[in-house]
Amino acid sequence: MGEPLLVVVCGVPEQEEERIRAAAPDAEVVFAARTAEVADRLPDAHVVAGNLEAAGLAAAGRLRWVHSWAAGVDGALYPEMVASPVVLTSSKGNGAVPLAEHALMLMLMLDRDAPRWLRAQGSRSWDRHRHGELAGATCGIVGMGGAGTALARRAAAFDMRVLGLRRRPDQQVPEVDRMYGPGEVTDFVAESDFVVVTAALTAQSRGLLGDAAFRAMKPTAFYVCVSRGGIADDTALLTALQDGGIAGAGLDAHAVEPLPPDSPFWSLPNVIVTPHNGATTAQTQRRGVDIFVDNLTRFVAGEPLRNVVDKHAGY
Template identity: 60%
Template sequence: MSNGESQGLIVVTGQQDDENRRKIAEAAGKLPVRFVATMQDAGDLLGEAVAVAGTVSADHLAAAPGLRWVHSWAAGANNDLTPEMVTSDVVLTSSVGNGAIPLAEHSILLMIMLNRDVPRWMSNQSARTWERFTHGELNGKTLGIYGVGHAGSDLALKAQAFHMRVLGCRRNHEAAVPGIDQMYSPERLTEFVAECDFVVVTAPFTSSTAGAFSADVFRSMKPTAFWICISRGGIADDDALLLALREGWIAGAGIDAHGVEPLPSDSPFWTAPNTIITPHNGATTRATAQRGVEIFVENLRRFVAGQSLHNIVDKVHGY
């Protein structure tokens, strides 16, 4: 990316503490770094910027003629892939992988909550009602992971620790993944979901995953199965998902990533049967943010040294 003699600024957005600022400045070497709270605060700095850590709009691109690299603090790049970014020569990298651990944990949490009907316990606690009932366990169940990337791979290993059978479904279905007992191609999605007691969506939102979970797919699931989404909304057809929940095609859902965010107060998902809603909050940990900084710092070192960058986004495939 650079011969070490580049001129220009590194613009970094976000609330960085003193230690992270030190790490970033050190990685930048001789290139000056300017820290701003948001891209709206960057102003005239963009005219001198060669690299930006933040979300860059079409207007920002136009104001930064010397821009060569943008790093997104997000793991998923769908919000960064504007038409202007896609057609530009600017290299886009992401923080993919930074939230894999908490997202896998959140998936396990939602599976256990749904399988054991935790909302029923919480409701009984509020009503001070002592009610014992028979519930499920994860042991021996089949988990299907749609989109076996960083979060999906970590989830597979965690699920194995719960003695679950684990299936995977992704575009690169021929490559073996630790913890996955069998891999399916996206073309076999209905066959894949029919095997599962839990289907967890960890895939990015792209043109090929948008609306992938249609009415036909939900109808192919077991009526005792649960559907969970922790990556991006829009991968399920919301109307089909609501119908699946209301008509009992599936047993319930755990939804952290939604088609519309924030989820409107009048959304029918709030009151959908056997549904647990979390506000796209599964990876909101301090460790996730710090791992994102570490990814950027390593890439900044590489940018200055003229080395290839990690986590380069394929602008065609969207991740």
């Protein structure tokens, strides 16, 4: 490179700093809570790990690589970044396990109407009721990346039939009984007792589930979203929930976050809302640092990086 490597790392816990330094022992590594705190170093930075806005990108004339701590990079793909030659990598895969677990938790809670038990507990009522079971039901997963694949394994272990929807349906997953393409959305949702979104938000996936999709779903089916809001059209989803077009929804990811206090989703009796919290685990953060440390070692050695984002595809 001809000049000392400067790596700016933002938003990692102190206990991870030594691992990062060890991956680039001859580099200057600067740590901060936020990128804004090290704005004066950006003009000399070769690598930035963390949230880098357009102004920071413009200032970083020597920048070669940006790493996002998030698995989904829709927020990082502003026009200047898309047009830039700077390589963008993601932490894709770091939250696959907890997202799959969170989706499964929401599926169980919806199927058994767990909020009813919580309400009964609050009033000390012995409220026994007939509920469902996941075995024999069909789980339709939108997006077959890390989280979708992890959920497919867990759903299959619950003796569920598993369907997948992905951009390239020719790419099969062992636990998935049938794969659908984007042009088969209505057929896919019509077969599913649970439609679970684990996909990235891209130009192609935004609004993928609209009026036609929710009208095609069974009235006994549930919608679950653990990756990104906006893949389902909120107006169409709200109509389906209010009119009995579907039985309920479990929403961890929302089109607007935080979910506004006046959002009707908060108060619908057939909706469970969680605050985009499904992958907020220590292990998720650790796996994200693992990905960056491995990539930093590769960058120093001049080797290809993992998790390079196709800026035009959106993931």
